[in-house]
Amino acid sequence: MSEVSLPLVRATDLAKTFDVSAPWLNRVIERKPRMLLQAVNGVSFDIERGKTLALVGESGCGKSTVARLLVGLYEPTRGGFSFDGVDAHAAFKTAEGRKLRRRVQMVFQDPYASLNPRWTVGDIIAEPLREHEILSDDSAIEQRVSELLQSVGLSALDRIKFPHQFSGGQRQRISIARALATQPEFLVCDEPTSALDVSVQAQVLNIMKDLQRKHGLTYLFISHNLAVVRHVSDQVGVMYLGGLVELADKHTLFDTPRHPYTRMLLDAIPKMHDTGKARTAVAGEVPNPLNPPSGCAFHPRCPHANARCSSEKPVMKPIGGIRVACHAVEEGRI
Template identity: 90%
Template sequence: MSEVSTKALVRATDLAKTFDVSAPWLNRVLEGQPRMLLKAVDGVSFEIEKGKTLALVGESGCGKSTVARLLVGLYEPTRGGFEFDGEDAHAAFKTPEGRKLRRRIQMIFQDPYASLNPRWTVEDIIAEPLREHEILSDEPAIKERVGELLKSVGLSPLDMVKFPHQFSGGQRQRISIARALATHPEFLVCDEPTSALDVSVQAQVLNIMKDLQRQQGLTYLFISHNLAVVRHVSDQVGVMYLGRLVELADKHTLFDTPRHPYTRMLLDAIPKMHDTGKARTPVSGEVPNPLNPPSGCAFHPRCPHANARCSSERPKIQTLAGVKVACHAVEEGRI
């Protein structure tokens, strides 16, 4: 077993999720429609070491958020599995002991406006996991813990009597982080936690998350489509396209020497300070319909390096010079 796998806190193996998006049975019979299956995630594997951050990036609809929901048990995998600290997490989620595992894995959602109950005070919102998991039952102790959690995310204990509508977007996301930290989790799944916020506020929230990671040894899966954010927070980066991982590398390798043509396309589209006046390369083409994906490599209709093999044979993810990449052109040395 490799050194990395012995230290991995989180290990996803061939994780897949297929949704049945068919029309109702009667419509299908009367109109002769086939069943429609959407492969939202199709065989994703990765590991995250304790105290590290893996970022998943890609265009909208590539399956990033589905991976996040699979890891916290909101979805059941169609295939594959997820181990947490050496334990089969999806099997454990179904048992009474699964509550202990749920304490250790928490999620921060994308929209701070939708993820907080508008009728509850901040105290009730943050105290809910403490009561639900029976971590504390004494009301004064709960109040004290809520105050500590608010302080840890840069808010005041005096804020606990307020309601969510009395806070800005950035402050609401801090409340969401405080709620996620209430159970002393080890692994946080962050589904685009800053995408609904202004850029200056994004930086504040990201810095809080980095500080908390250092202080508490937290492990993050960070979902984002913003590569500048990813560069700031991640140790490793996985690039997803149409439900599959096409490249997985440590941050510096991926940003300095991207291998997969899709990764290169995403990085070329980022504005760079020293390239003022230089035309940026736009991300060309459209993401294909996931209900009817292209044959072979799903990226081949948009790829400048595609050949006949790319359109007929699906590339397997391989480790080349320490980088995991699924691309025939890279494998054959054409790029």
Template identity: 75%
Template sequence: MSGHPLVEVRDLAKIFDVSPPWLNRVVERKPRQYVHAVDGVSFQIEPGKTLALVGESGCGKSTVARLLVGLYAPTRGQVLFDGADNAKTLASSGAQALRRRMQMIFQDPYASLNPRWKVQDIVAEPLREHGLISSPAALRERVGGLLSSVGLNPADASKFPHQFSGGQRQRISIARALATEPEFLVCDEPTSALDVSVQAQVLNIMKDLQRKQGLTYLFISHNLAVVRHVSDQVGVMYLGRLVELADKADLFARPRHPYTRMLLDAIPDIHMTGRARTPVQGEVPNPLNPPSGCSFHPRCPHANERCKSERPALLEIRGVKVACHAAEEGRL
């Protein structure tokens, strides 16, 4: 499979209808309202690699995650998994086989586990659903092995979620996601609800599992320090679009897009304690009424008239994909 991407996303878009109820629209004479949550995103993930998506809250990262695993249907574009179109596979008899090969770890470990079920039932559910193991003794043994693989005790299977801390609950979520032996894991901010020390433990477990099992990750985060630790490639999103896509080393050493530079400038650096930190300037525009041209231009120090009227395409400039007129014209 060398050189062949496991996951390929082509011009992916998702539009949500957020209009008020019909009667309100008639009385107030308002048109329908739409949010372009994801607007033409394209990327590839090689087998065994990690692509991280970063950006401020509301930029469409979690919507991309849900589109990839089939929780949302795309408005436009394609998600290809191992060369096959996800939408077609999910509508066919191959849907269950595809779901077995890709799993998702959700952001909130307090909301993603059923409080009425014991850990044994939570982790065993995918095994039962996919008909992988039916014997109770074999299920107990497999659940014990999965819990051990994420640093928990097999005896924890008899407990309920409320008996665990946030970090332990997220490990249970990871064990559940690994139950079907997937090839691809979509991780939607899996450590954002955890303390910093617990974040490190969970991330190290995920890195170890990737090395041992050859897992492929899409890792979504707004924490650039976490992204630096786990990713091979980084995609920076802004208002539903990818503005920069580069290898991790390139992106952190030589960020091309002004927004990426702004995000990196905001990271505290222990070696530069005397330097004034640059806060991320301005506010994310209202997604119901995005700016014309480049959606970042109201916050960009390099914006000119072209930026205000013409939307930049994601072009490859010196080995890095960037959607920026200033970078394209060499004005940075």
């Protein structure tokens, strides 16, 4: 394979397990076993340079854990993540990891929690410039902060204000400006518009698309809103209980979804032209991740499940131009 065709981002069999046990003394006295939560279990995907992969799924499926694994906030229990051909998790621990962190940045979900309320907007955006020693001269930093604010549709004069003086949408623009300060190539966006009104969501998403075109940014975009995903993504990965169940390009996934869970998610979306038709609610409850079902994790909620589904875990396989983990699709039953 030539260097040119290598994806910028490659996650291979990523897994993360958290120990959620009670304290040791409680376990001894109450005779309780250790409790392990498999938040992410064997997720693999590639993201081409300049493209957007969206991860979707219900709350608690492991999307945000994947995001934190990719920026080095968590260390994987198993598997790995390579960035531009380099083992990122090994690099994060070395002196060279500082350079890598400049190239990989994150926009967090809650703009009310991710900005320091005691700092001015200018100091917040200047922090990465100073921390990574990109600029040291105060006037150059001030000039760069002004440029970054203007690039996300805010005024250069906003740098003297504090976060509480801005609306949610404006705060998220400040978060994006801070993430862009190091001129990254890869942005991990963890539900960056979920806390915003619909009209403001559109403004922020359009800014993100414009920035992608202008700077050639690569995005991992995490969301549970399929309408947002349709607007921003090139490829879509559907997650369920810590694993990927379907991965396809956007048009294929929305036009011809294969996995029963993907179909269920899409059926639940209200459609403009089906005003008289009842929406199909997503059936059943998400299983307890501390005690996941045997076989396919989705089988208790799946209308196509059989004995094989309840005993044998499906693996992601390329079927008809997409990757899907489903015995029913593999066997041609749906």
